Amino acid sequence: MRLLFVLSITVLLAACGTSPTNTNSSNASNVAANSFPAGAQALTVVDMPQRVKDMMASRGEQDQATPTLKILEPAANATVSSSTVKLKLALSGDLKGYQPHKDEATGMGNHIHVILDNQPYEAYYNLAEEFELRNVADGEHTIRAFPSRPWHESYKNTGAFQMVKFTVKNGGADANKPATTNSGQQLSNANSNANAAPVREGKDMEKSTAGAIDPAKPLLTYSRPKGQYKAAEADPIMIDFWLANAKLKGDGGNYRVRYSVDAGPAKYIDKWGPVWLSGWEAGKHMIQLELVDDDGGLIDNGGYNSTIREITVVK
Numbered sequence: 001m002r003l004l005f006v007l008s009i010t011v012l013l014a015a016c017g018t019s020p021t022n023t024n025s026s027n028a029s030n031v032a033a034n035s036f037p038a039g040a041q042a043l044t045v046v047d048m049p050q051r052v053k054d055m056m057a058s059r060g061e062q063d064q065a066t067p068t069l070k071i072l073e074p075a076a077n078a079t080v081s082s083s084t085v086k087l088k089l090a091l092s093g094d095l096k097g098y099q100p101h102k103d104e105a106t107g108m109g110n111h112i113h114v115i116l117d118n119q120p121y122e123a124y125y126n127l128a129e130e131f132e133l134r135n136v137a138d139g140e141h142t143i144r145a146f147p148s149r150p151w152h153e154s155y156k157n158t159g160a161f162q163m164v165k166f167t168v169k170n171g172g173a174d175a176n177k178p179a180t181t182n183s184g185q186q187l188s189n190a191n192s193n194a195n196a197a198p199v200r201e202g203k204d205m206e207k208s209t210a211g212a213i214d215p216a217k218p219l220l221t222y223s224r225p226k227g228q229y230k231a232a233e234a235d236p237i238m239i240d241f242w243l244a245n246a247k248l249k250g251d252g253g254n255y256r257v258r259y260s261v262d263a264g265p266a267k268y269i270d271k272w273g274p275v276w277l278s279g280w281e282a283g284k285h286m287i288q289l290e291l292v293d294d295d296g297g298l299i300d301n302g303g304y305n306s307t308i309r310e311i312t313v314v315k
């Protein structure tokens with residue numbers, strides 16, 4: 001039964017085209033229409049795990065920080081004539097010791113989530129160097145960025161989230177380049193120019209273009225879960241997102257965030273914050289996250305407000 005389930009996901013993803021991670025509203029509705037068998041797993045909402053509470057306690061006041069991000073590059077509405085798009089950010093605000101940095105021993109640390117169009121985010125640790133989005137296709141794009149904690153929970157204060165639209169023209173992206181698989185935090189440091197001074201953080205991007213997105217309208221940005229989860233990290237698993245121009249019901253607004261796992265029953269998040277789910281079975285799972293109104297109607301914004309991601313749980 002599980003094999004059949006995994007197979008049906010694979011077939012469906014193949015049917016959606018070459019870019020399974022670039023979920024937009026059209027393949028989102030495909031998935032809904034095909035309705036996966038709801039997984040055998042029973043997920044329950046649980047408390048933040050002790051290991052995260054311990055990390056939090058060891059960070060001083062960082063969790064009360066209110067980091068403000070600015071996208072310095074690319075400039076708003078810029079035209080970039082290269083398929084390598086350089087991202088330059090500035091961090092300010094009341095940081096309380098918050099600084100992006102990767103601890104080489106653990107591979108963890110504070111980082112920025114960087115999202116091209118509606119692809120899975122990439123982690124950006126060293127703001128002193130530009131982050132390179134490589135092999136970006138010609139056309140209109142968006143970058144969304146926001147600061148995150150070592151366990152990938154985003155900062156949700158005003159000013160933390162930034163978005164920029166830009167266009168790549170005659171960038172020369174290689175359409176035949178095999179897309180990097182969505183294997184989590186795989187950062188490519190490959191650099192064909194051996195004499196290039198700093199080896200920058202960066203990533204070969206999947207092919208995608210921006211949706212017809214209105215930055216003034218309610219916007220849900222999918223952040224977590226993503227990639228592969230192993231051992232202690234696989235239970236519980238956190239759902240986390242950014243919400244712009246919209247308040248949830250429980251926060252005094254009119255909106256709800258609806259989620260489902262493996263096309264199972266719809267669940268709702270009515271207060272903006274991370275939700276930890278326990279009870280995951282090993283294997284692949286699909287998570288759908290949508291911004292809806294009080295009647296459950298999807299609030300569309302360029303296809304970004306309904307996103308489906310596949311994750312893998314390894315036990």
Ligand SMILES: [Cu+2]
Pocket residue numbers: 111113123148149150151152153
């Ligand atoms: Cu992260």
